[in-house]
Amino acid sequence: MEANNEHINNLFKQKFEDFAPQPPEHVWANIASALDKGTAPVWYHTLAAKIIALLVGVIVLWGGYWLLTNKPQPVKKQTPVTAYQNSSKGKTTIDRKVDSNIGATTTIDNASKKSHAKPEHNKNNNGVDKTSVAPAMTASLSGRHLKNPPASNTREETSKIHDSQIALNGQQDDDLAKADMNQSEAMSGIDKIESKAVALNNDVTPLHLKPVTRNSNTHESTAKKQTGRWALGLYFSPEFIFDPFDSLTIQNSYALKVEPTYYINSHWFIRPGVGVSYARDKGFVKANYLSWDYLGSYEDVINVTFDTVGNTVTPVYHTQTRDVYDSILHVTISEETNRYLYLQTSMVFGYHNHVSKFGWSVYAGPQVNFILAEKRDNPVKENSSTVYLKYNLAQRKSPQYGLKLGVGMDYAVAKRWLITVEPEYNYFFNGINGGDMYSKPLSGIGLRFGLIYTIK
Amino acid sequence: MQFDKSLIEPLKQNNRKAQEAFYRFFAPKMFGVCLRFSADSEEAEDIMQEGFIRVFRYIKDYRGDGSFEGWVRRTMVNTAINHYKRRIKRSFTKPIEHAGSAAGFNANIVEQMSANELLEIISSLPVGYRTVFNLNIIEGYTHKEIGELLGISENTSKSQLSRARASLQKKLEMIKKKENLGGQ
Numbered sequence: 001m002e003a004n005n006e007h008i009n010n011l012f013k014q015k016f017e018d019f020a021p022q023p024p025e026h027v028w029a030n031i032a033s034a035l036d037k038g039t040a041p042v043w044y045h046t047l048a049a050k051i052i053a054l055l056v057g058v059i060v061l062w063g064g065y066w067l068l069t070n071k072p073q074p075v076k077k078q079t080p081v082t083a084y085q086n087s088s089k090g091k092t093t094i095d096r097k098v099d100s101n102i103g104a105t106t107t108i109d110n111a112s113k114k115s116h117a118k119p120e121h122n123k124n125n126n127g128v129d130k131t132s133v134a135p136a137m138t139a140s141l142s143g144r145h146l147k148n149p150p151a152s153n154t155r156e157e158t159s160k161i162h163d164s165q166i167a168l169n170g171q172q173d174d175d176l177a178k179a180d181m182n183q184s185e186a187m188s189g190i191d192k193i194e195s196k197a198v199a200l201n202n203d204v205t206p207l208h209l210k211p212v213t214r215n216s217n218t219h220e221s222t223a224k225k226q227t228g229r230w231a232l233g234l235y236f237s238p239e240f241i242f243d244p245f246d247s248l249t250i251q252n253s254y255a256l257k258v259e260p261t262y263y264i265n266s267h268w269f270i271r272p273g274v275g276v277s278y279a280r281d282k283g284f285v286k287a288n289y290l291s292w293d294y295l296g297s298y299e300d301v302i303n304v305t306f307d308t309v310g311n312t313v314t315p316v317y318h319t320q321t322r323d324v325y326d327s328i329l330h331v332t333i334s335e336e337t338n339r340y341l342y343l344q345t346s347m348v349f350g351y352h353n354h355v356s357k358f359g360w361s362v363y364a365g366p367q368v369n370f371i372l373a374e375k376r377d378n379p380v381k382e383n384s385s386t387v388y389l390k391y392n393l394a395q396r397k398s399p400q401y402g403l404k405l406g407v408g409m410d411y412a413v414a415k416r417w418l419i420t421v422e423p424e425y426n427y428f429f430n431g432i433n434g435g436d437m438y439s440k441p442l443s444g445i446g447l448r449f450g451l452i453y454t455i456k
Numbered sequence: 457m458q459f460d461k462s463l464i465e466p467l468k469q470n471n472r473k474a475q476e477a478f479y480r481f482f483a484p485k486m487f488g489v490c491l492r493f494s495a496d497s498e499e500a501e502d503i504m505q506e507g508f509i510r511v512f513r514y515i516k517d518y519r520g521d522g523s524f525e526g527w528v529r530r531t532m533v534n535t536a537i538n539h540y541k542r543r544i545k546r547s548f549t550k551p552i553e554h555a556g557s558a559a560g561f562n563a564n565i566v567e568q569m570s571a572n573e574l575l576e577i578i579s580s581l582p583v584g585y586r587t588v589f590n591l592n593i594i595e596g597y598t599h600k601e602i603g604e605l606l607g608i609s610e611n612t613s614k615s616q617l618s619r620a621r622a623s624l625q626k627k628l629e630m631i632k633k634k635e636n637l638g639g640q
Contacts, residue, residue, distance in 0.1 A: 004563065005621070009593050011566045012574065016492065016594055019571040020484035027487075027501050028479055031508050035475065303633055320626070 055272060055347055230455040231261040237424070239277070239446035241432065253279035255344055261452070267353060271363065273346040276372070281338040281396070293326040336377035340396055343370040346404060354410075359418070361408040367426070371398035397434035403427045410452065422448040459524055467515050475512055482525070483508075486532045488571075492590050493536035495579055507535035533595060537605055540583055565628045577627050585620035592617050 235257045257275025264270060303318035350363025376395070406424035413419055426444040459481055466474035487504055494500035511531050518527055566574070578586055587606070591597040592613070597605070599613040606613070 007563050008566060008621075011563060012593050015566070015569070015571045015574055016488065019488040019575070021487055021491065021572075023483050023487040023501065023504060027483070027505055028476065030505050031479065031512075032472070032476070034505070034509050035470070035472070035512060302630055 229263050231263070231418075231452050232455060233259045233261060233271075233420070233450045233452040235259060235273075235275070235422075235448045235450040237422075237446045237448035239279075239424075239426070239444055241426075241428075241442055241444035253277050253342075255342075255446070257344060257346075259346075259450075263352075267351055269350050269352055269361075269363075271346075271348050271350065271365075273344070273348070275344045277342040277344050277369070279340045279342060279396075281340075283335065295324045295326055297321050297323045338377065338396070339375045340371055341373040343372050345369070348404060348406070352408075354412075357412040359408075359410040359412070361410070361422075362406070363408070364403065364405045367402050367404050369398070369400040369402070369432075371396060395434050396432050400432050401429050403429075406448070408448075408450075410450075416454040418452040418454070420448075420450040420452060422450065424448055461520075461524060464515070464518065464520070464524070467512065470512070478511075479508060482528055485525075486528065489529060489532050490536060491575055492578055492594060493533070493540065493587060495583065495586075499539075503536050503539050504532070506539070507532040510535055529595075533591070534605075537587070537591075540587060541606065562625075562628060562632065565632055577624060577631075580627065581620055581623055584616055585623060588613055588616040589620040589624075 235255075237255050237257070239253045239255060241253070255275055255277035257273050259271050259273035259275075261269050261271040298321075299319040300322045301317050302320050305316045305318065307314050307316055344367065346365060346367035348363040348365030350361050350365075352359060352361040354360075374396070404424055404426050406422045408420050408422035410418045410420035424446040426446060428442045428444070431440050431442045459478070463474045463477060467478055483504070486507065487500060490500040490503040490507070491497065494503060511528055514531070518524070578589065581589065588602055591602045591605070592599065599610045599617070602608075602613040603610045608616075
């Protein structure tokens with residue numbers, strides 16, 4: 001029996017070894033069509049995703065590097081210059097306060113030679129001990145004349161400092177008189193003061209130049225600080241897509257995005273964004289399926305033979321039990337809900353302006369959305385796992401390419417904090433659903449609510 | 457005739473002309489494979505279409521060792537198995553015909569029949585029997601491998617094959633009787 005089975009097996013193998021019927025020509029046409037749809041977008045999608053990831057990465061790295069390399073200057077070095085800058089008439093003059101500073105500085109210089117100065121003289125108005133600073137500055141500045149006058153001081157002002165200093169030299173206290181400073185030393189001291197003024201004046205930051213405006217106008221301060229700076233925004237937005245298909249109702253979707261904004265200058269900005277969104281589709285869908293349900297059986301006559309008993313010919317029916325399965329194509333229309341979780345990426349370029357604490361902006365740029373997860377209702381009946389299922393449902397595709405255009409209105413609630421509302425229009429080039437009938441462009445609107453923090 | 461392996465590289469680069477040449481070369485043979493796993497020609501076309509798309513998609517993974525035709529054929533068989541997996545499971549729970557003995561299998565009838573005639577008989581088998589028969593008898597898979605592929609036990613695979621044989625035997629005997637009747 002085994003040998004017979006083996007023989008039969010070999011016979012079947014041989015019969016089918018060279019069995020090569022020609023398939024219909026339309027099979028290749030279908031394959032080519034499927035390849036056109038499937039392969040072309042792959043590199044395109046991958047490339048687009050890579051470009052966006054690269055841009056976001058470069059901007060984040062750039063911003064990080066900028067933040068690390070642009071630390072604010074220590075305020076204590078600027079303190080002596082405050083006296084110069086606080087001139088009531090916009091000119092640089094030396095008042096009694098300055099005298100004490102100069103005196104103190106001079107005393108330190110002399111003290112380094114003759115140890116006359118008392119320790120308390122070495123404190124400036126802010127109590128900063130200058131004994132550690134002055135010798136180093138003296139060492140670096142001594143014997144060198146002023147080459148670059150202060151940017152904000154005119155030559156005339158510089159001459160005033162000279163004249164005042166010379167005049168003050170004649171009124172030095174007894175300690176200074178005892179120091180028997182000669183003219184060259186005095187000039188050297190003046191040079192040091194002037195050089196300090198130059199160095200410190202160059203270090204002056206907007207903190208000193210615009211102390212009033214910053215405190216009185218939060219938004220203006222924030223806007224000015226935005227130049228070449230970063231802001232980080234957290235946005236929440238309900239979105240609604242306009243869908244022309246009756247069979248599908250797209251529910252509102254909700255997105256949460258984090259968008260760092262880089263201000264190229266005081267008005268123009270670039271804003272990469274990444275976030276997640278939750279979307280739902282609800283509607284009536286049609287499904288065609290085969291259930292192959294078992295319906296029953298019947299006895300099939302497969303042969304008839306005739307037996308002769310005596311002179312009577314009797315037909316003998318040979319039957320076989322045939323099981324019947326449901327092979328009818330079923331059509332079902334049911335309501336279902338599909339749920340999707342998206343990764344949203346965007347890169348917009350925009351313009352921002354402000355009036356007092358209020359600001360407005362316009363922006364536009366590309367966006368690409370990727371489906372991270374999806375949950376689709378099964379439109380066919382329960383226990384139909386064995387069916388040959390062929391159904392035409394609107395299924396969202398990934399990625400989705402689009403453009404966004406938005407306007408924003410913001411309000412400065414604190415020195416670094418803004419709240420914003422941004423109506424937004426989204427346009428998807430090939431729709432958001434797969435399949436030819438759904439691949440038409442779609443529009444959507446959204447209303448974004450954002451909280452923005454100005455980093456520096 | 458052997459397939460020109462120099463076409464594999466263009467295939468990996470999704471060259472459409474190479475894909476068409478590849479298809480023209482393998483399509484008849486693979487269509488024969490698909491027909492054996494199918495109940496009708498339409499389903500065979502579906503399986504072959506899906507199988508070739510899988511081949512073009514995964515050809516990057518072909519490392520060049522082993523028979524190229526064997527790799528293509530395995531891909532096609534796996535596609536057929538995936539296509540019918542659910543239906544196979546259902547059919548196993550409801551044997552269509554009672555298992556019988558394969559002892560009297562008449563080899564002469566098989567020898568006299570053409571591949572198309574045998575295909576007609578195989579296609580009429582329930583999907584479960586047909587799949588196990590194809591995998592074991594024609595493709596040479598062991599029962600253990602079939603069990604792993606279809607998610608059934610080794611014994612179930614043996615049982616299905618036995619029933620497939622019995623069913624084929626009945627059908628062949630029927631044909632023989634018809635021929636005898638025709639000859640009378």
